[in-house]
Amino acid sequence: MPAPAPLAALHRDHLRQLTQRYQAALATEQLGGVVLLAGAPAFHFLDDTTASWKPNPHFSLFAPLPDAAGSAVLVPAEGEAVLLHLQPDDFWHAPPKAPRGAWLDALDFKTITSEAARDQEIAQWAAAQRGAVVTLGPGHRDPAGFRARVDFARAQKTPYELACLRAANRVAVKGHRAVQAGFEAGESEFALHLRYLAATDHEDHELPYTNIIGLDERGAILHYHHRRREAGPGESLLIDAGASYAGYAADITRSYARSPGPFQALIDAMDRLQQGLIAQLRPGIPWPAMQSACMGALAEVLVDSGLAMASKEAVLEAGLPECFMPHGLGHLLGIQVHDAGGQLADASGTLAPPPAQHPALRLTRTLEENVVVTVEPGLYFIPRFLKALREGPHHALLNWPLVEAMTPYGGIRIEDNVRITADGVENFTRDAFAAEA
Ligand code: GLY
Ligand code: MN
Ligand code: MN
Numbered sequence: 455m456p457a458p459a460p461l462a463a464l465h466r467d468h469l470r471q472l473t474q475r476y477q478a479a480l481a482t483e484q485l486g487g488v489v490l491l492a493g494a495p496a497f498h499f500l501d502d503t504t505a506s507w508k509p510n511p512h513f514s515l516f517a518p519l520p521d522a523a524g525s526a527v528l529v530p531a532e533g534e535a536v537l538l539h540l541q542p543d544d545f546w547h548a549p550p551k552a553p554r555g556a557w558l559d560a561l562d563f564k565t566i567t568s569e570a571a572r573d574q575e576i577a578q579w580a581a582a583q584r585g586a587v588v589t590l591g592p593g594h595r596d597p598a599g600f601r602a603r604v605d606f607a608r609a610q611k612t613p614y615e616l617a618c619l620r621a622a623n624r625v626a627v628k629g630h631r632a633v634q635a636g637f638e639a640g641e642s643e644f645a646l647h648l649r650y651l652a653a654t655d656h657e658d659h660e661l662p663y664t665n666i667i668g669l670d671e672r673g674a675i676l677h678y679h680h681r682r683r684e685a686g687p688g689e690s691l692l693i694d695a696g697a698s699y700a701g702y703a704a705d706i707t708r709s710y711a712r713s714p715g716p717f718q719a720l721i722d723a724m725d726r727l728q729q730g731l732i733a734q735l736r737p738g739i740p741w742p743a744m745q746s747a748c749m750g751a752l753a754e755v756l757v758d759s760g761l762a763m764a765s766k767e768a769v770l771e772a773g774l775p776e777c778f779m780p781h782g783l784g785h786l787l788g789i790q791v792h793d794a795g796g797q798l799a800d801a802s803g804t805l806a807p808p809p810a811q812h813p814a815l816r817l818t819r820t821l822e823e824n825v826v827v828t829v830e831p832g833l834y835f836i837p838r839f840l841k842a843l844r845e846g847p848h849h850a851l852l853n854w855p856l857v858e859a860m861t862p863y864g865g866i867r868i869e870d871n872v873r874i875t876a877d878g879v880e881n882f883t884r885d886a887f888a889a890e891a
Contacts, residue, residue, distance in 0.1 A: 461617055462556040468614035469535075469560035472515055476529045479603035486585025487530045488600060489576055490516065493592040494523040506659035510591050511789045512604070516561070518700040520660070521550045524569055526591075527561075528579050536562040538575055543567045602803030605795035609786055610824045616873060618702035619787065619826055620882050622662075623871055626697035626704035627886040629654040633667070637691045637710055643667045644681040646693070654697045662703035662791040666694035673709070673864025674834045676781060690717060690863040696791060703791040705828050706883050707869035716856070717863040720759055720833060727751045728831050728868045731783070735829075735872065735879045741783070741817045742809050748783045748831050749775040755833065761860070764851045772848040777839040782808075782815040784828040787871055792816055793826075825874045826882075834865030 480488060492514075495507035508514075509522060516527040517537050524540035537558075541549040553563070566572045580587040588597035611619065632653035636646045646667050651658065658664075668678040669685075673692035694707040711718040731748055752775040756762035762769045769775065786793035796817040799806035808815035817827065835857065843852060870883035 486583035491591025830869030
């Protein structure tokens with residue numbers, strides 16, 4: 455579907471800005487151009503069918519064409535980028551849809567009908583550039599220095615990207631609302647997944663990541679990808695499900711209890727914790743400091759709920775919050791659900807590894823305006839961590855009857871997608887839920 459007029463104008467500006475970004479990186483790296491190969495789906499072993507596939511995200515940043523296998527974008531050191539769109543002359547399969555829309559004005563566009571023709575076009579184009587041409591795509595040596603420069607810059611989204619991320623949140627929230635109703639009706643994980651696909655108008659492979667829909671104790675499996683066909687008991691639900699808009703991802707989690715009680719009280723406490731953390735976000739804050747703030751707030755929840763029977767300080771000292779939330783507070787979000795560049799200290803590719811106490815942190819950067827992140831604190835009753843606590847030196851800090859009563863509910867995660875503004879945040883997810891209500 456062609457983009458509506460205002461988005462189309464933003465899209466053209468985005469492509470110009472993106473081209474400038476890639477050209478600045480080419481200039482710094484003293485390169486003559488870069489070939490961004492979309493890639494192609496892989497065949498299953500000893501089979502003639504393929505796995506589901508997503509294009510190289512660098513290709514997708516320029517060309518929002520999810521089915522453009524075999525296509526390429528060529529970015530010269532100066533002048534317009536070129537889209538080589540492969541539409542093979544093939545009677546077995548429908549060719550990829552022809553690109554349409556005003557965004558094509560910002561690129562040179564050429565249709566080719568075979569991989570050989572594409573390779574010939576690329577070779578001719580590369581020979582005409584002044585300076586070495588690198589290839590960024592599957593099967594090629596990673597131009598790591600160049601890639602660090604464009605990945606670092608990618609954290610700050612253009613107005614077009616922000617519009618797409620807002621729209622992806624609105625689509626995902628339709629699915630979340632539908633699943634909430636299905637949970638109230640007592641449906642199975644599989645039925646809830648089908649409801650989600652229908653409400654978001656997505657096929658499975660169009661989702662930015664595999665839906666996580668866990669009833670009861672399955673909420674404690676951080677990336678739970680099975681879908682049980684049987685319904686009961688369904689006392690709790692954790693749904694982590696996104697949507698794609700023009701290739702941009704939403705990544706939203708909600709947690710539900712069927713009845714009021716201590717687990718619902720924990721959900722409410724985690725919701726307040728999440729909103730409290732979001733209220734602290736602004737440019738200049740290092741993300742690892744937010745992870746520490748999250749662990750402090752989680753220690754308070756453990757104490758206030760009665761799960762832990764000790765001071766907040768003792769709970770932190772014993773490392774209990776990390777046992778109940780063994781993942782990072784959030785990550786960059788964009789054309790990829792875990793967007794690139796989260797652990798880059800600078801554009802030259804210096805890495806900022808996660809601090810020792812937070813090894814799972816995907817994001818170690820300092821926040822800047824128009825960076826989009828997820829904020830996804832959790833609290834899970836994960837059997838292997840509970841066993842280690844039960845058998846370890848901090849056994850006496852926990853209220854085991856309450857821990858055991860909560861374990862069948864699995865866990866809680868509440869995940870929103872937010873843009874850092876000059877003095878705070880824009881919460882795409884809460885805005886979308888409010889609009890849907
Ligand atoms: N849905 C994967 C994540 O939250 O990072
Ligand atoms: Mn998620
Ligand atoms: Mn996430």
